[in-house]
Amino acid sequence: MKNIKKQKQKHTELLGKNVTDTELAQELGSLQQQLGQLEQSVSQLSSSQQQTANLLRDLNLTKEQIN
Structure with missing residues (x-):
């Protein structure tokens, strides 16, 4: 019970x-x-960062295939 009272006092402060x-x-x-x-x-x-990483990986693979 003291703990609840302390928490309430903290919130009040x-x-x-x-x-x-x-x-x-x-x-x-x-x-x-x-x-x-x-x-x-x-x-x-x-999720967006994972999609970006996947796109960069695919882009790099495509660049390697072109070169």
């Missing part, structure tokens, strides 16, 4: 006001949503 459990839950939900969006962006970026 960070947000600069008394925060209800509902507000903390809403903030957590928002952060989880943002994290999900970030994970999706990272995944898309990784």
